Amino acid sequence: MKISLGKWLLPLYTVLALIFLMVPIVYTFVFSFNDSLKSNITWRGFTFDKWLNVCQVQNGAVCEAFGNSILIGVVATVAATTLGTMIAIALVRYRFRFRSQTSLLLFLPMATPEVVLGAGLAAQFLSLGVPKDMSTIILAHTMFCISFVVVTVKARVASLDPALEEAGRDLYGSATQVFARITFPLLLPGILAAALLSFALSFDDFIITNFNSGAVTTFPKYIYVSAARGIPAEANVIASAVFIFALVIVVTAQVSRAAKEKRLAKLG
Amino acid sequence: MAFAAFSTSTTAPEPAPRRKSPIALLLLLPGILYLVLFFLAPLVSLLLTSFQAPSEFGDVGQYSYAFRWENYVDVITAYWPHIMRSFGYALIATLLALVFSYPLAYFIGVKARPWPLLQSLMLVLVIAPFFISFLLRTLAWKQLLSDESFVITSLKALSLLAPDAHFTGTAFAVIFGLTYNFIPFMTLPLYTTLERLDLRYLEAGSDLYAHPFDVFRKITIPLSMPGIVAGTLLTFIPAAGDYINASRDFLGGPDTQMIGNVIEANFLVLQNYPAAAALSIILMSVILVIVSVYVKRSGTEELL
Numbered sequence: 001m002k003i004s005l006g007k008w009l010l011p012l013y014t015v016l017a018l019i020f021l022m023v024p025i026v027y028t029f030v031f032s033f034n035d036s037l038k039s040n041i042t043w044r045g046f047t048f049d050k051w052l053n054v055c056q057v058q059n060g061a062v063c064e065a066f067g068n069s070i071l072i073g074v075v076a077t078v079a080a081t082t083l084g085t086m087i088a089i090a091l092v093r094y095r096f097r098f099r100s101q102t103s104l105l106l107f108l109p110m111a112t113p114e115v116v117l118g119a120g121l122a123a124q125f126l127s128l129g130v131p132k133d134m135s136t137i138i139l140a141h142t143m144f145c146i147s148f149v150v151v152t153v154k155a156r157v158a159s160l161d162p163a164l165e166e167a168g169r170d171l172y173g174s175a176t177q178v179f180a181r182i183t184f185p186l187l188l189p190g191i192l193a194a195a196l197l198s199f200a201l202s203f204d205d206f207i208i209t210n211f212n213s214g215a216v217t218t219f220p221k222y223i224y225v226s227a228a229r230g231i232p233a234e235a236n237v238i239a240s241a242v243f244i245f246a247l248v249i250v251v252t253a254q255v256s257r258a259a260k261e262k263r264l265a266k267l268g
Numbered sequence: 269m270a271f272a273a274f275s276t277s278t279t280a281p282e283p284a285p286r287r288k289s290p291i292a293l294l295l296l297l298p299g300i301l302y303l304v305l306f307f308l309a310p311l312v313s314l315l316l317t318s319f320q321a322p323s324e325f326g327d328v329g330q331y332s333y334a335f336r337w338e339n340y341v342d343v344i345t346a347y348w349p350h351i352m353r354s355f356g357y358a359l360i361a362t363l364l365a366l367v368f369s370y371p372l373a374y375f376i377g378v379k380a381r382p383w384p385l386l387q388s389l390m391l392v393l394v395i396a397p398f399f400i401s402f403l404l405r406t407l408a409w410k411q412l413l414s415d416e417s418f419v420i421t422s423l424k425a426l427s428l429l430a431p432d433a434h435f436t437g438t439a440f441a442v443i444f445g446l447t448y449n450f451i452p453f454m455t456l457p458l459y460t461t462l463e464r465l466d467l468r469y470l471e472a473g474s475d476l477y478a479h480p481f482d483v484f485r486k487i488t489i490p491l492s493m494p495g496i497v498a499g500t501l502l503t504f505i506p507a508a509g510d511y512i513n514a515s516r517d518f519l520g521g522p523d524t525q526m527i528g529n530v531i532e533a534n535f536l537v538l539q540n541y542p543a544a545a546a547l548s549i550i551l552m553s554v555i556l557v558i559v560s561v562y563v564k565r566s567g568t569e570e571l572l
Binding site for chain 2: 010011013014017018021022023024025027028031041042083084086087089090093094095096102105106108109111112113114115116117119120121122123124126127139140142143146150200204206207210211219220223224227228231235236239240242243246247250251254258
């Protein structure tokens with residue numbers, strides 16, 4: 001009997017590959033229930049304690065770092081999403097000079113290793129005598145998020161039917177009305193996707209943050225600094241909670257998109 | 269196209285007629301100015317810093333502007349192994365990620381087409397590692413690969429591993445970590461191209477009595493080239509500059525330090541800013557050469 005590659009070998013491989021990808025996630029989740037002492041390496045028994053008292057350890061250092069990461073993520077996301085969306089609209093809708101140079105400038109930050117972005121900004125702040133604190137982290141995060149926002153929103157602008165806006169103008173809608181009531185609502189899914197991506201990039205960034213944070217601790221930086229002496233299980237709790245939260249958002253988005261496509265298919 | 273792999277839309281409709289308008293400038297200016305100030309200017313200050321010389325009567329970490337090109341000679345002689353190691357590790361990790369991801373992306377993008385829900389579920393699983401902290405998932409591997417972990421001890425008990433086998437702190441562990449961490453960057457662009465692969469070309473190949481292997485080699489691979497190029501770039505760039513996996517507190521050891529580790533140490537610990545800057549410029553230049561080869565292939569308009 002001939003063994004067909006696609007028949008069972010490929011599905012089996014896919015299942016094993018996906019399980020392999022899940023290993024560190026499951027590990028982190030399981031060890032958030034470990035009744036550990038200072039470091040969280042050996043299994044000492046099951047407990048809900050760490051989930052219930054996340055902020056108790058080290059006078060709440062984990063939670064403070066987490067709070068900083070949320071604050072930085074939100075501010076950088078709002079800034080990058082605003083700037084990036086404006087660029088995306090201009091790129092799709094308008095003709096202008098230096099177009100290819102603009103594209104290159106938007107592409108390069110994504111192609112630059114993070115360590116170069118981080119060291120470059122740090123060198124600039126150093127030569128200007130700018131002290132490193134929360135605001136330098138926010139400036140850095142906004143910078144590397146802009147390009148990703150442009151890529152995400154641009155696709156949405158390109159798929160937008162210009163006839164809808166023309167209809168609005170034909171019905172004597174002012175430019176502001178057309179934008180606020182037609183263009184913006186239609187772009188919203190793309191803008192939200194870009195904002196989520198920005199927040200995820202900012203929240204998990206360590207390399208660029210490390211160069212520009214000074215004494216401020218973010219969640220990834222907290223893990224890096226504590227790695228040598230052992231990371232408390234509370235860090236696993238926060239990471240697991242964030243994981244579940246992100247998963248719920250993505251699955252909800254997928255399901256609602258599938259439902260919408262089904263509805264549209266029914267309409268013919 | 270390369271980086272559009274991460275975007276949500278899969279259909280590229282007709283481009284709308286483009287107008288000239290002063291509004292374009294208003295829309296572009298704030299963002300472009302931001303990137304000039306916080307992306308381009310820092311690269312320039314990195315370049316200037318890389319030529320700085322120690323101040324004559326200054327303390328450690330005091331430098332003044334000069335044209336000390338010997339900085340480059342110094343860092344290349346001092347850190348030659350680290351530079352080579354970075355690109356070597358990144359290259360191996362990229363190839364491993366490609367070999368790992370291709371069949372996975374092929375199954376999700378081609379074989380699973382009749383079941384869209386299964387497709388999106390599997391895609392969520394592929395990107396799921398992004399939702400858990402990069403540093404924690406790397407530490408999880410450190411603990412799973414350590415000598416005392418139950419995985420390693422049971423493999424040794426079953427004689428599947430040599431009793432003196434050791435992983436953490438070795439090149440193996442660092443390359444393993446780099447591969448694992450950047451697999452989604454490889455799988456997603458591969459999936460995006462394979463998902464659009466027209467299967468009739470493959471049928472035509474087999475109708476003309478081509479061996480399945482030849483169909484794969486001469487039709488499937490060339491047609492999925494955009495995904496392969498994008499995936500290798502997206503994996504290689506962050507892998508070459510990474511310093512988490514190779515860090516001593518994570519998967520690395522004293523003999524696995526990469527260029528990122530030396531940049532970090534020189535900048536943040538030793539306060540040898542010119543050395544850190546020169547190493548960054550070297551890393552950036554190599555990446556730019558690789559990227560420009562790609563730009564020549566596809567043009568700047570296609571990049572986004």
